Every structure is written in structure tokens, then in C-alpha cells.
Amino acid sequence: MQNLPTTLNDWLALLETRHSKEIDMGLDRVAAVKKRLGIHYECPVIVVGGTNGKGSTCAMLESILLQAGYRVGLYSKPHFLDFNERARINGEPVGDQVFVEVFARVEVAREDISLTYFEFTTLAICQLLADAKLDAVILEVGLGGRLDAVNVIDGDVAIVTSVDIDHIDYLGDTREKIGFEKAGIFRTEKTAICSDPVPPQSLLDHALEIGADLWLFGRDFNYNGDKQQWNFAGRAQRRNSLGYPSLRGANQLLNASAALAALEALRDRLPIGAQEVRNGLAMVDLPGRFQVMPGRPAVVLDVAHNPHAAATLSQNFDNMGFHAYTYAVFGSMLDKDIDGVIEQIKGKIDHWCVTDLPLPRAASAAQLEEKLLAAGVLQDAEHSIQSFASPELAYAFALSKAGENDRIAVFGSFLTVAGVMRARKSQHH
Structure with a gap:
């Protein structure tokens, strides 16, 4: 050998x-x-x-x-x-x-x-x-x-x-x-x-x-x-x-x-x-499954990446109590039903931070933005779509904008959640 x-x-x-x-x-x-x-x-x-x-x-x-x-x-x-x-x-x-x-x-x-x-x-x-x-x-x-x-x-x-x-x-x-x-x-x-x-x-x-x-x-x-x-x-x-x-x-x-x-x-x-x-x-403890992190703004990590999981995430949001604005850090693989995911959850998100992911079969932030616009997501005083090169950058932006009564939902793929977990880990060390 x-x-x-x-x-x-x-x-x-x-x-x-x-x-x-x-x-x-x-x-x-x-x-x-x-x-x-x-x-x-x-x-x-x-x-x-x-x-x-x-x-x-x-x-x-x-x-x-x-x-x-x-x-x-x-x-x-x-x-x-x-x-x-x-x-x-x-x-x-x-x-x-x-x-x-x-x-x-x-x-x-x-x-x-x-x-x-x-x-x-x-x-x-x-x-x-x-x-x-x-x-x-x-x-x-x-x-x-x-x-x-x-x-x-x-x-x-x-x-x-x-x-x-x-x-x-x-x-x-x-x-x-x-x-x-x-x-x-x-x-x-x-x-x-x-x-x-x-x-x-x-x-x-x-x-x-x-x-x-x-x-x-x-x-x-x-x-x-x-x-x-x-x-x-x-x-x-x-x-x-x-x-x-x-x-x-x-x-x-x-x-x-x-x-x-x-x-x-x-x-x-x-x-x-x-x-x-x-x-x-x-x-039971399982990272990334509707995991609500301690502190404010509320941060939710969820590996929801298909319409069925997105519908569940949307339902779980309703049980969380009031949040003024919800920021999404969202990245997805291209072979997913991205339109279906957006359809299930768009009513709950005010500000979208979409991101590229470090894999060839990932959707680009630009592709995600295009799909959000096609789904009728608005860009006005209360709503926005921003694109980022990585989940870490998207999360940092969401954190800089979110007030303490807001929430940040990180979802769309394991890699999206993993990027934010890494960012949080390095913040805390």
C-alpha cells in the first residue's frame, strides 16, 4: 500500500x-x-x-x-x-x-x-x-x-x-x-x-x-x-x-x-x-432543527430546505410570540424547489439576506434574488432583498440591522446554517 x-x-x-x-x-x-x-x-x-x-x-x-x-x-x-x-x-x-x-x-x-x-x-x-x-x-x-x-x-x-x-x-x-x-x-x-x-x-x-x-x-x-x-x-x-x-x-x-x-x-x-x-x-438536543438561540434579537437556525419543511418553519414562527421584523439569511442548493420554499414562508419575512454557498450545485444569491422578485417580494421602506457572498457576511449584515425585538431566521440548507454556526462560534471565542 x-x-x-x-x-x-x-x-x-x-x-x-x-x-x-x-x-x-x-x-x-x-x-x-x-x-x-x-x-x-x-x-x-x-x-x-x-x-x-x-x-x-x-x-x-x-x-x-x-x-x-x-x-x-x-x-x-x-x-x-x-x-x-x-x-x-x-x-x-x-x-x-x-x-x-x-x-x-x-x-x-x-x-x-x-x-x-x-x-x-x-x-x-x-x-x-x-x-x-x-x-x-x-x-x-x-x-x-x-x-x-x-x-x-x-x-x-x-x-x-x-x-x-x-x-x-x-x-x-x-x-x-x-x-x-x-x-x-x-x-x-x-x-x-x-x-x-x-x-x-x-x-x-x-x-x-x-x-x-x-x-x-x-x-x-x-x-x-x-x-x-x-x-x-x-x-x-x-x-x-x-x-x-x-x-x-x-x-x-x-x-x-x-x-x-x-x-x-x-x-x-x-x-x-x-x-x-x-x-x-x-x-433531546439536535442542532439546526428550529433551534432558537438565547439572547436578542432572537436567532433561529433551521435546516428547512424544501416546501414541506418551510411550511413547518412558518408554523413554528407563529408560536414564537411577537417580533417587529424578521430577517432571513437564506441560501439553497439549486436542485431544491426554491420557489416552493419561498411561497411557504415569504409572508413571514420582511428583509431577505440571500447568500452564495461554497458548492458548485448551490444556487447563487443573484438567482435567489430573481426568484424572490418573481414571487412578488417587495423592496420598499419595510421590505428588502440584499445579496451576499457567504452566510457569514449575510448574518453579520442581519445582526447589524436587527433591533432587539426583531428575529433573524437562518435557513435553506445545511451549509447556510453551518456558515452561521461558524460565525457565531468565532464571535464567542
């Missing part, structure tokens, strides 16, 4: 230069390398896919299992500030050295098989979680489901949180096509949970065809609640007088219900008490 990198950053730089096609569909290459590595799990594996709500559902599962005293591994993506955020063991990011060692193992095992950055790092993280002697593993699926690298792992439980139109380039432009892709993580005779209240027929048909044990929201599990507390009902298990999850926002009870349904399906292998569920939901 030639000299392999000795630091995580050098490894990531190397992986980023390889394999020109960013997403090369098909799982044969990944499956072959997985077999060579001999990745397998002794413990239950929960695989979570869906358009929105994946991260929240994973975070709730992790938090509840940790409260119950289990050793838990989580793979989630993308990351905001450090690659290490993608793999967590017992709630802590995995250290650089562990990645360096496991990357070398994948590199040796793959021999002549080419892997994308995403495939390579997915195999590495699946391997390090298999090495860690865990009680439970939670794997978040990226793009789609059926052809995602995570799908070479068989989950004991698979959850599809929501089916909405997101990556039109890859997955098709209808909920039926996307539903079929998402349902690709279901397995014969294994628990398959769908928390989308209106699942596409394609997902139902696929689950039936492969003989998965399908749990549907409203049929096999549901919730009800008042302002103070809520209750979960599964097939055989009830969880009453639960506190609201610490994650704020409109869809969190759907996500929490899916998590509790998954834990019900695994209750023989991973028993969990009522108090541990309560504590777990109270302790």
Missing part, C-alpha cells in the same frame, strides 16, 4: 478528490466491500429514512436508549462543523484516531473497487459501530433509501418519517416515485414503520410485496395530547402523560411516535421504562 494519510483532515481531503461522479447509483460496489470487511451487528439496528424528520427521530431514539442505560451508536449526516459529528457512540462524537484507523481498513479492503466519498465514509462508520460492542445502532439514511449506501445494512426496524419532494434530480418528481425509493429500506418480515400520515400507495404496495411488517401512523400507532402532555398508543403498548420533546416544532410528536413505535417493536430485546422515555424526550 502507498503511504496512507495519518490525519482525519488528510483522509477527507483525499476522499473528496476521488471519484468524479458525486452520486453513482447502485449498491453493488458498496455491498462487495462490506462483504470483504465482514461488517455485521450482534445488536438491533434501526434504519431511519424520509424527506424531513429523520434527524429528529434518530436523536429521540438515541436519547431514550441512552437514558435507559444502553450503549448506543448513531450515524447521521451531513455535519455542521466537524466530520466527527457523523458518528456518535454513547452521545459523544468519535475521535479522529478511530476514523484514521477505520479508513485505512476500508482502503485496504476495497482494493480496485471505486467508492464515492459518501460510500467510503458510510462503510467506515458502519464498521466502527460494529467494532464498538453496542446494544443498539441507529443509522440515518441519506438520499432516497433504496440506493443509499446505508441500505447494504439490514435493519431490524426501518422507519420512513415523511415522503415529500426534495432531490428532484435523483429521485423523481412525484411522491409516488419517492415513496418507492424510501420504501427500499424495508425488509421482509421485519418491522417497517411509516409516520407520514398520508403514505404514498407505492410505499404501501412495496411493503406488502416484500412481506414487511408494516406499522402505519393512525392504524398501528398514534398519539393524542393537550397543552400539558401527550400519550402514545402502539399495537400493544401505551405510554401516557409524556412531556413534550425538547425539540420544538410542529412535527415532533409524529417523529416521537415513530421512535416509540420502533422501541415497542424491539421491546423484548431493549426493554425501556416509562421514566426513561420521559427523560429521553426531555433531553
Whole structure:
């Protein structure tokens, strides 16, 4: 073997230069390398896919299992500030050295098989979680489901949180096509949970065809609640007088219900008490999901980047109390339904600060401004659109203009939120 990198950053730089096609569909290459590595799990594996709500559902599962005293591994993506955020063991990011060692193992095992950055790092993280002697593993699926690298792992439980139109380039432009892709993580005779209240027929048909044990929201599990507390009902298990999850926002009870349904399906292998569920939901922490930062003006970080998520963000604004003006720091990938996002939220934004993002497939600030003008966003004494070269600059401008009764909403893509997180971090140091 030639000299392999000795630091995580050098490894990531190397992986980023390889394999020109960013997403090369098909799982044969990944499956072959997985077999060579001999990745397998002794413990239950929960695989979570869906358009929105994946991260929240994973975070709730992790938090509840940790409260119950289990050793838990989580793979989630993308990351905001450090690659290490993608793999967590017992709630802590995995250290650089562990990645360096496991990357070398994948590199040796793959021999002549080419892997994308995403495939390579997915195999590495699946391997390090298999090495860690865990009680439970939670794997978040990226793009789609059926052809995602995570799908070479068989989950004991698979959850599809929501089916909405997101990556039109890859997955098709209808909920039926996307539903079929998402349902690709279901397995014969294994628990398959769908928390989308209106699942596409394609997902139902696929689950039936492969003989998965399908749990549907409203049929096999549901919730009800008042302002103070809520209750979960599964097939055989009830969880009453639960506190609201610490994650704020409109869809969190759907996500929490899916998590509790998954834990019900695994209750023989991973028993969990009522108090541990309560504590777990109270302790969940997930950056960038309707995250309201302390201080004034209010700053909200939200990775909403499709119309469904933007509608939820808009609804969440209404529950925040009065703010004189709302500034938006907004940047987006070009393959998103940007017009749909703007349509859902434009009524709540007074001043738009649109930004370029450091990726070739990002929309430019100029393109975003054009779309805002086409959507009828005004430029007058009370409304404005300004363009910036980076989220950091857009955020600095919004901060300089916003009064303490105003709010700044940062949304549109992981990179938009990550840029502002970096800016805030350097302010505070």
C-alpha cells in the first residue's frame, strides 16, 4: 500500500478528490466491500429514512436508549462543523484516531473497487459501530433509501418519517416515485414503520410485496395530547402523560411516535421504562432543527430546505410570540424547489439576506434574488432583498440591522446554517 494519510483532515481531503461522479447509483460496489470487511451487528439496528424528520427521530431514539442505560451508536449526516459529528457512540462524537484507523481498513479492503466519498465514509462508520460492542445502532439514511449506501445494512426496524419532494434530480418528481425509493429500506418480515400520515400507495404496495411488517401512523400507532402532555398508543403498548420533546416544532410528536413505535417493536430485546422515555424526550438536543438561540434579537437556525419543511418553519414562527421584523439569511442548493420554499414562508419575512454557498450545485444569491422578485417580494421602506457572498457576511449584515425585538431566521440548507454556526462560534471565542 502507498503511504496512507495519518490525519482525519488528510483522509477527507483525499476522499473528496476521488471519484468524479458525486452520486453513482447502485449498491453493488458498496455491498462487495462490506462483504470483504465482514461488517455485521450482534445488536438491533434501526434504519431511519424520509424527506424531513429523520434527524429528529434518530436523536429521540438515541436519547431514550441512552437514558435507559444502553450503549448506543448513531450515524447521521451531513455535519455542521466537524466530520466527527457523523458518528456518535454513547452521545459523544468519535475521535479522529478511530476514523484514521477505520479508513485505512476500508482502503485496504476495497482494493480496485471505486467508492464515492459518501460510500467510503458510510462503510467506515458502519464498521466502527460494529467494532464498538453496542446494544443498539441507529443509522440515518441519506438520499432516497433504496440506493443509499446505508441500505447494504439490514435493519431490524426501518422507519420512513415523511415522503415529500426534495432531490428532484435523483429521485423523481412525484411522491409516488419517492415513496418507492424510501420504501427500499424495508425488509421482509421485519418491522417497517411509516409516520407520514398520508403514505404514498407505492410505499404501501412495496411493503406488502416484500412481506414487511408494516406499522402505519393512525392504524398501528398514534398519539393524542393537550397543552400539558401527550400519550402514545402502539399495537400493544401505551405510554401516557409524556412531556413534550425538547425539540420544538410542529412535527415532533409524529417523529416521537415513530421512535416509540420502533422501541415497542424491539421491546423484548431493549426493554425501556416509562421514566426513561420521559427523560429521553426531555433531553433531546439536535442542532439546526428550529433551534432558537438565547439572547436578542432572537436567532433561529433551521435546516428547512424544501416546501414541506418551510411550511413547518412558518408554523413554528407563529408560536414564537411577537417580533417587529424578521430577517432571513437564506441560501439553497439549486436542485431544491426554491420557489416552493419561498411561497411557504415569504409572508413571514420582511428583509431577505440571500447568500452564495461554497458548492458548485448551490444556487447563487443573484438567482435567489430573481426568484424572490418573481414571487412578488417587495423592496420598499419595510421590505428588502440584499445579496451576499457567504452566510457569514449575510448574518453579520442581519445582526447589524436587527433591533432587539426583531428575529433573524437562518435557513435553506445545511451549509447556510453551518456558515452561521461558524460565525457565531468565532464571535464567542
